[in-house]
Amino acid sequence: MSVAAEEVQALHVVDIIVNRHPVRVGGPEATGLQIKEAAIAQGVKIQVSFQLSEKLGDHKTKVIGNTDIVTLHEGAIFVAVAEDDNS
Numbered sequence: 001m002s003v004a005a006e007e008v009q010a011l012h013v014v015d016i017i018v019n020r021h022p023v024r025v026g027g028p029e030a031t032g033l034q035i036k037e038a039a040i041a042q043g044v045k046i047q048v049s050f051q052l053s054e055k056l057g058d059h060k061t062k063v064i065g066n067t068d069i070v071t072l073h074e075g076a077i078f079v080a081v082a083e084d085d086n087s
Contacts, residue, residue, distance in 0.1 A: 012026065012027045012028050013025070013026060013027065014026075014027040014028065014072040014073065014074055014076075015074055015075065016035070016072060016073075016074075016075065016076045016077070016078060017075065017076070017077045017078065018035065018036075018039040018044050018046070018078045018079075018080060019039070019044055019045075019046060019078075019079060019080055021039070021042070021043070021044045022042075023035075023038055023039045023042050023044065024038070024042070025038045025072060026038075027071075027072040028071060028072055029069050029070065029071050029072065030069070030070055030072055031066060031067055031068060031069055031070070032052045032064035032065050032066045032067070032068050032070065033048060033066040033067070035052060035064070035070065035078060036048050036050065036052055036066075036080060039078075039080065044080075046080040047082075048066075049082075049083065050080040050081055050082055050083070051063060051080065051081055051082075051083050052064040052065075052078055052079070052080045053078065053079050053080075053081075054070065054076060054077070054078050055077040055078070055079065061079070064078070
């Protein structure tokens with residue numbers, strides 16, 4: 001990949017939702033940890049130890065680990081909960 005292409009990729013920002021809060025994340029891909037860190041930096045009341053899940057529609061979710069890479073899409077919805085939260 002050329003330097004110019006890498007710069008364009010690095011500047012790609014995606015607006016997602018984490019726990020009902022808008023979050024801007026550098027994309028087009030991010031790890032679960034990067035998503036949580038971005039959310040925390042933007043005021044979402046979660047911790048990096050929380051379990052992150054992506055809502056996939058039709059009442060389906062996918063657990064996202066800290067090192068899992070997610071392709072981000074505008075408006076993607078994520079939920080982060082404490083691991084001992086049984087709700």
